[in-house]
Structures are given as structure tokens and as C-alpha cells.
Amino acid sequence: MSQSGPNAVGVDNTHRRKWNREEFLERARQREEQEEDGRRSKAKGPAVQRKPLKHRDYEVDLDSRLGKTQVVTPIAPLSQQAGYYCAVCECVVKDSANYLDHINGKKHQRALGMSMRVERASLQQVQERFELMKKRKVVSTFTEKDLDERILKQQQEEEERKRLRREKKKEKKEKAAEEDVEEGDADVAALMGFGGFGSSKKS
Numbered sequence: 001m002s003q004s005g006p007n008a009v010g011v012d013n014t015h016r017r018k019w020n021r022e023e024f025l026e027r028a029r030q031r032e033e034q035e036e037d038g039r040r041s042k043a044k045g046p047a048v049q050r051k052p053l054k055h056r057d058y059e060v061d062l063d064s065r066l067g068k069t070q071v072v073t074p075i076a077p078l079s080q081q082a083g084y085y086c087a088v089c090e091c092v093v094k095d096s097a098n099y100l101d102h103i104n105g106k107k108h109q110r111a112l113g114m115s116m117r118v119e120r121a122s123l124q125q126v127q128e129r130f131e132l133m134k135k136r137k138v139v140s141t142f143t144e145k146d147l148d149e150r151i152l153k154q155q156q157e158e159e160e161r162k163r164l165r166r167e168k169k170k171e172k173k174e175k176a177a178e179e180d181v182e183e184g185d186a187d188v189a190a191l192m193g194f195g196g197f198g199s200s201k202k203s
């Protein structure tokens with residue numbers, strides 16, 4: 001094979017793959033252009049006007065599952081896994097501090113359609129807010145009687161919780177004893193006609 005071009009310097013007798021430099025240079029240039037375009041259109045993206053930050057209109061629930069036992073499997077849906085689930089972003093964060101950071105964070109607020117900017121308050125708004133706070137302060141002064149009442153209420157709730165827990169435990173034990181009389185409660189075992197060989201634990 002012989003080439004007779006104007007640039008033919010010699011005969012190519014190697015069998016290496018040859019690249020058409022000009023063609024690939026052109027391709028690289030096009031790719032770079034495309035990437036540049038992509039970047040520009042992405043930069044145009046945030047032109048969407050997001051609303052300024054607003055107050056939360058709900059209480060953040062951090063301790064409703066405190067002290068509870070839960071079986072966690074890796075195949076459970078995200079909302080039932082260990083930690084705090086955010087339904088907006090469909091993610092789970094592992095503790096309350098991170099959860100607070102998350103729901104106050106940029107990503108979450110964006111998902112809610114808000115930017116991280118706050119509206120600038122007018123002088124009148126500030127004055128109104130001060131008035132409101134003053135009023136609220138007067139209302140929230142609670143007496144010792146209130147405190148006593150609250151303590152009493154807490155105690156009652158605690159008793160109720162304990163009672164429920166005890167009942168549940170008992171139910172569980174009874175069920176377990178029905179299925180398998182291993183080490184049931186003494187009275188459960190006696191009820192079923194067995195001598196009390198189990199531990200006579202008082203619940």
C-alpha cells in the first residue's frame with residue numbers, strides 16, 4: 001500500500017491504531033461547547049423565584065417515640081426505619097439534632113418552595129410584634145397552683161402509662177404461657193395446673 005498525498009512523509013508500516021487528530025479535536029471542541037451550554041442553562045435554573053422563609057405552622061415532633069421499642073428491618077419502608085423521617089424529602093436522619101438541622105436546612109426549605117431569605121420587616125411590623133410579646137408575657141405568668149396542677153397531671157399520665165404497659169406485659173405473658181409453658185408467671189402456671197416451678201416474679 002502506498003499513499004501519495006501531499007503530506008505523505010513515509011510509508012506507515014506499523015499496525016497500531018491511528019487516530020484522526022483533526023476529527024477528534026473537532027469532537028472535543030463540540031463536547032466542551034455542549035458542557036458550557038449545559039452549565040449556562042443550569043445557572044439559569046435558580047431564576048425561579050422562591051418564596052421567603054415562613055414560620056412553621058406545626059409543632060416539631062421530636063419525642064413521641066421516646067422510650068418505645070421498635071423492630072427495625074432494612075427492608076422496611078423508610079418511614080418505619082430507625083430515626084426521624086422527613087416526608088417532604090423522603091429521607092431519614094438519625095437523631096433529633098440532625099433532624100432539626102435538616103428541616104431548617106436549605107435542601108428541605110427548597111423542597112417546600114422557599115428560599116433561605118427572610119422577608120424584610122417594616123418598622124410597624126416590629127412594633128406590632130413587640131406589643132404582642134408584651135401581652136403574651138403577662139398571660140404566661142403562671143402561679144404555684146398551676147405548677148402543682150401540672151405536676152399532678154404529669155403524675156396521673158405517668159401512672160396511666162405504667163398501667164397500660166403492665167397490662168400489655170401481662171397479656172403477652174399469658175399468650176406466651178398458652179403457647180409454651182416454659183417459665184411463665186407463677187400464678188399463670190398455677191392456673192394451668194402446674195406447680196410453680198417458674199420464677200415467682202412480681203410484676
Ligand SMILES: [Zn+2]
Nearest residue numbers: 086088089108
Ligand atoms: Zn426534608
